[in-house]
Amino acid sequence: GAVVSQHPSWVICKSGTSVKIECRSLDFQATTMFWYRQFPKQSLMLMATSNEGSKATYEQGVEKDKFLINHASLTLSTLTVTSAHPEDSSFYICSARDPGRNTIYFGEGSWLTVV
């Protein structure tokens, strides 16, 4: 079964609204989680590294005020897309590092459509 769960799987929102996506590690504590974005027929691009109890580290070109990341507990990181616009429509996927198994697990991903 899944060890990293992402929710929601699908979301449609209106332009100008905010959307929150959750990423949970189910059977391990993840001090570090990662958020990626995938445009249609393209590869995954790392957006940011989410660190429990501290600020996220954003990749170059990613707007931190638009893509708010909160990692308030060892099992939950959230990505909030603020003031969403149609160009934010994409597939967002998180991953978490399990230090015990030395393995990286991905969530199921979230399809965001902004209309």
Added chain:
Amino acid sequence: GNSVTQMEGPVTLSEEAFLTINCTYTATGYPSLFWYVQYPGEGLQLLLKATKADDKGSNKGFEATYRKETTSFHLEKGSVQVSDSAVYFCALSSAGGTSYGKLTFGQGTILTVHP
């Protein structure tokens, strides 16, 4: 910086054919190497991994060997099935430390297997 170059697709094969998807990388130090698979409409699943030179990762009939001398991690399967149709991503992560888990992906290769 790190980079991963994958064989361009799409790749179309008949069932029971031999599969090779080439992957080469550029990285400093000794990265860990991964193959992920993405089935239609789903997130990423770890297919196999190798963490040091000459390691062979294997799973579900797929294999890949970490070749440091050629900086390659080619994916192979002796006899593909229709159910193997998916997008395959080669990826690397810098070894150890806080960077582990921060993946750099190749562009992905679409595999379609016909009966």
